[in-house]
Amino acid sequence: MNPLLDRLSSEFLPRFLSGLAVNFEIAGIAIALGLVCGILLAMARVYGGAVGAAAATMIALMRAAPTFVVMFFLLNVIPRNASLFGVPLVLSGVMAVALSLLPYAAAYIADAGVEALQQLRRGSPLGSLLFLPNVTRAFFVLVMSSSAGAAIGVPEGIAIILRQAEQLPSLGDKLALFAVGIVFFGIPLQAGFAVMSLFQRRLSRAVMRNREAASLQRS
Amino acid sequence: MIALARLLAGILAIAACVLLASPLPAAEDPSPDAALTRLLQEQRTALPGACAQPRLDRLTSILCSGKIRIGVRDYYPLFGTRTGETREGYEIDVARAIAAKLGVDVVFERVNAASRIPMLADDRIDLAIATMGHNTQRDREVRFIRPHYYQSETTLVGARDLAVADWKDVAGRTICVTVGNGSNAELVSRGARLMLFDEAVMLPDRLRDQTCTLAAQDDSFFAFYFTEPGFADRFSQKLGFAQVPWGMAVARTGSERLGRALDLISQIFHRDGVFLDTARANRVGTGFLERQRAVWHQPECNTAAGSTNPACVLPALSAALQPTGLADSVTAFEDWLASSTGIDLLLPMLKTVPAWSLFWSGVVNSLVLVIGTLAATLVLALVLGTALSSRFSLLRWGARGLTITLQSSPIVLTLVIAAAILHAMFTYSSSVALVAAIPALGLSNGANAGQAISEAIVTVRAERAALHMDRIELFSRALGRSATQIVAFLINAAKGTPIASFIGAPELLSALTDITSFSSGRVTTYSLLLIFYTAVVMVVVWACGKFRSFLERSHVPA
Numbered sequence: 097m098n099p100l101l102d103r104l105s106s107e108f109l110p111r112f113l114s115g116l117a118v119n120f121e122i123a124g125i126a127i128a129l130g131l132v133c134g135i136l137l138a139m140a141r142v143y144g145g146a147v148g149a150a151a152a153t154m155i156a157l158m159r160a161a162p163t164f165v166v167m168f169f170l171l172n173v174i175p176r177n178a179s180l181f182g183v184p185l186v187l188s189g190v191m192a193v194a195l196s197l198l199p200y201a202a203a204y205i206a207d208a209g210v211e212a213l214q215q216l217r218r219g220s221p222l223g224s225l226l227f228l229p230n231v232t233r234a235f236f237v238l239v240m241s242s243s244a245g246a247a248i249g250v251p252e253g254i255a256i257i258l259r260q261a262e263q264l265p266s267l268g269d270k271l272a273l274f275a276v277g278i279v280f281f282g283i284p285l286q287a288g289f290a291v292m293s294l295f296q297r298r299l300s301r302a303v304m305r306n307r308e309a310a311s312l313q314r315s
Numbered sequence: 316m317i318a319l320a321r322l323l324a325g326i327l328a329i330a331a332c333v334l335l336a337s338p339l340p341a342a343e344d345p346s347p348d349a350a351l352t353r354l355l356q357e358q359r360t361a362l363p364g365a366c367a368q369p370r371l372d373r374l375t376s377i378l379c380s381g382k383i384r385i386g387v388r389d390y391y392p393l394f395g396t397r398t399g400e401t402r403e404g405y406e407i408d409v410a411r412a413i414a415a416k417l418g419v420d421v422v423f424e425r426v427n428a429a430s431r432i433p434m435l436a437d438d439r440i441d442l443a444i445a446t447m448g449h450n451t452q453r454d455r456e457v458r459f460i461r462p463h464y465y466q467s468e469t470t471l472v473g474a475r476d477l478a479v480a481d482w483k484d485v486a487g488r489t490i491c492v493t494v495g496n497g498s499n500a501e502l503v504s505r506g507a508r509l510m511l512f513d514e515a516v517m518l519p520d521r522l523r524d525q526t527c528t529l530a531a532q533d534d535s536f537f538a539f540y541f542t543e544p545g546f547a548d549r550f551s552q553k554l555g556f557a558q559v560p561w562g563m564a565v566a567r568t569g570s571e572r573l574g575r576a577l578d579l580i581s582q583i584f585h586r587d588g589v590f591l592d593t594a595r596a597n598r599v600g601t602g603f604l605e606r607q608r609a610v611w612h613q614p615e616c617n618t619a620a621g622s623t624n625p626a627c628v629l630p631a632l633s634a635a636l637q638p639t640g641l642a643d644s645v646t647a648f649e650d651w652l653a654s655s656t657g658i659d660l661l662l663p664m665l666k667t668v669p670a671w672s673l674f675w676s677g678v679v680n681s682l683v684l685v686i687g688t689l690a691a692t693l694v695l696a697l698v699l700g701t702a703l704s705s706r707f708s709l710l711r712w713g714a715r716g717l718t719i720t721l722q723s724s725p726i727v728l729t730l731v732i733a734a735a736i737l738h739a740m741f742t743y744s745s746s747v748a749l750v751a752a753i754p755a756l757g758l759s760n761g762a763n764a765g766q767a768i769s770e771a772i773v774t775v776r777a778e779r780a781a782l783h784m785d786r787i788e789l790f791s792r793a794l795g796r797s798a799t800q801i802v803a804f805l806i807n808a809a810k811g812t813p814i815a816s817f818i819g820a821p822e823l824l825s826a827l828t829d830i831t832s833f834s835s836g837r838v839t840t841y842s843l844l845l846i847f848y849t850a851v852v853m854v855v856v857w858a859c860g861k862f863r864s865f866l867e868r869s870h871v872p873a
Contacts (some may be wrong), residue, residue, distance in 0.1 A: 099774050101358075111483075112556065115431075123660070156853075157849065159803060159856075160810070160849045160852040160853045161845065161848075161849050161852075161857060162810045162811070162812070162816045162848045162849070162852060164800050164811075164813040164817075164824065165813045165824060165844055165845050165848045165849075166818075166845065168824060168828070169841045169842065169844065171844045172831070172837045172838065172840075172841040173837075173838050173841055181799055210431070218861050240726070241724045241725070241726075243725035243726070243727040243728065244727060244817075246575070246727050246817070247510075247727070247814075247816075248510070249491075249510060249521065249526035249527065251525075251526070252522070254725055254726075254727050254728050254731075255526075257728070258731060260530055261523050261731075262477065263476070263477075263733075266371055266737060267739045271732065271735070271736075272730070274724075274728060274732050274735075277724075277728055278720060278724045278728065281723055281724065281725055281728075282491065282719070282720070282722075282723025282724070284722055285722070286719065286722075286723060
């Protein structure tokens with residue numbers, strides 16, 4: 097039997113897969129919250145004037161805020177006994193990571209949203225649909241970024257791998273285990289990007305065909 | 316004649332008997348037992364008249380009331396626990412033994428870490444026996460009883476099969492600790508990274524669910540958990556450090572005689588093994604008590620003055636951190652801000668020398684890390700971009716494989732891999748972690764930027780196939796075309812630098828986590844951290860914007 101497989105505990109694979117599910121859960125929460133905030137910011141930005149300027153400043157600040165620092169900021173600044181409208185606010189590790197990804201998600205979606213709204217104004221609904229692959233791309237980036245949770249003890253995929261690696265004696269075994277992690281993270285990421293590229297290409301072709309048909313009609 | 320001789324002999328015999336029977340001005344019994352008896356007798360003979368006098372010493376008031384109020388912990392397993400009206404534990408039994416020695420009843424009062432000193436000062440308890448470490452800071456607030464009744468140390472607990480034998484095995488590992496624990500500074504100085512928790516009670520659970528591979532806390536805290544078979548089977552104590560003597564304490568004022576009586580009782584209890592037997596009965600560690608019993612058996616210590624003999628008693632732990640020259644001004648500023656605006660700003664990083672040193676080196680290391688990462692990202696982007704668009708298929712496919720691998724690896728994992736490789740070659744140090752972080756962050760972002768450059772090269776090459784451009788011009792035009800992407804990944808690289816703290820790079824996040832582990836002001840500290848990094852990234856965004864304009868201007872006609 098492979099010495100690495102021999103050393104891996106029988107619980108490793110199910111734990112790792114459940115950890116990977118935590119990565120997707122974090123990314124899901126972040127993208128959902130990011131959509132709400134990002135679309136509002138995009139609408140404010142397109143609205144223009146003082147509101148637009150305030151939204152632009154907000155987007156710039158959110159874009160500049162490092163996720164890892166935001167995570168530690170949230171964990172240390174929100175009081176343990178905080179409440180919102182009388183409801184206790186207990187910040188779990190998963191929620192802390194998801195909220196730390198929110199500035200990135202919201203800024204990215206706001207940028208993509210502004211572009212989509214401008215496409216709509218130009219009379220290109222298909223062009224505005226490019227918003228969807230952009231959001232999906234952001235989701236996969238968030239899945240990868242959610243591994244920051246390992247630093248605060250969130251049992252996501254990378255944390256499970258690192259715990260297992262601590263039990264392995266040699267660098268070779270550790271590197272082999274890390275390679276397993278890269279493969280498991282890489283497959284959904286690369287597949288997701290490939291599907292999105294395909295979707296984006298088809299959408300672009302449809303946009304081009306639409307424009308050509310419109311110009312033909314005009315002529 | 317014979318009668319006279321008999322008379323003289325009788326007189327001499329009577330004189331001898333009188334001399335033998337009469338009290339000589341002999342030396343006082345120097346034993347602690349005699350000193351205690353004398354002290355208690357003096358107090359008792361003054362009763363009950365002394366009870367009506369104002370400003371009694373607490374010993375007198377205890378003897379007057381026949382009760383001693385002792386502050387104890389309600390939930391500190393093995394030391395002081397309460398189930399309904401039943402209290403048990405080492406400290407509870409010590410409290411009962413002291414009351415019995417004084418000949419009074421004991422009244423237990425609940426105290427915790429925050430209330431035990433104020434309750435002594437407010438005369439709500441006469442004595443605290445409540446897991447209180449004796450340090451120089453507390454010496455100013457209460458009067459500690461010498462000799463100490465226990466000594467704890469910080470113990471490092473981890474899975475039994477985890478190979479941690481000494482400090483060199485600790486460097487680079489993440490250790491779960493509680494905020495404010497005095498031994499955190501020692502762990503930091505040994506190269507450990509800290510994961511902070513508010514309550515010690517969370518640590519055993521985090522060890523069980525493998526969130527923590529190592530946890531540091533008082534051995535007295537873990538002693539209870541090691542009595543559980545499930546815990547003891549899985550975990551073991553790896554290292555012990557930062558010994559702290561535990562002291563019973565009385566109020567600083569009005570307790571001179573009570574303190575003296577308790578000093579003597581404590582000496583006697585050590586010498587006679589009362590502390591030791593009580594500890595054994597409560598399954599508390601006895602190593603310290605066994606050593607102390609030997610000390611208090613020594614003739615030079617077993618005297619009424621033994622508790623003031625530096626050769627016999629342990630010193631208080633020195634807990635004070637050296638203040639900076641600015642400490643007073645910073646405190647004054649904090650007070651002024653709080654009183655004038657209500658804003659509770661705390662700046663621990665400016666008040667003590669160790670915190671300032673960590674803070675300053677954290678700022679410098681963060682800037683080094685940001686600049687190094689930007690440079691590494693740019694260089695690796697150029698190298699990978701060239702390789703990805705190379706006409707040599709072996710080089711091209713190799714670069715493509717590396718790019719896909721780096722894109723598929725979460726940044727935390729890439730950092731850990733870089734650190735693992737470097738640690739296999741060099742002894743762990745924070746500098747090695749810093750050096751590992753720069754290429755890891757550079758590779759991660761450089762791979763994406765390199766891909767953008769290679770895609771630009773392909774398009775420029777296709778568009779200008781007929782123009783026979785030299786390689787430098789082709790590359791230069793591709794750079795101009797991919798400037799936006801390059802800049803985006805440079806900004807991303809700068810934003811990612813705080814993650815380097817995960818592998819122990821001593822940047823500002825790492826430094827401030829260490830500072831807050833042994834001082835207060837977490838809210839201010841992490842707010843400043845967020846402002847610092849956001850400002851750094853905004854400067855990088857501005858500088859990258861200039862760089863992009865330069866790249867694009869260089870090839871406008873392209």
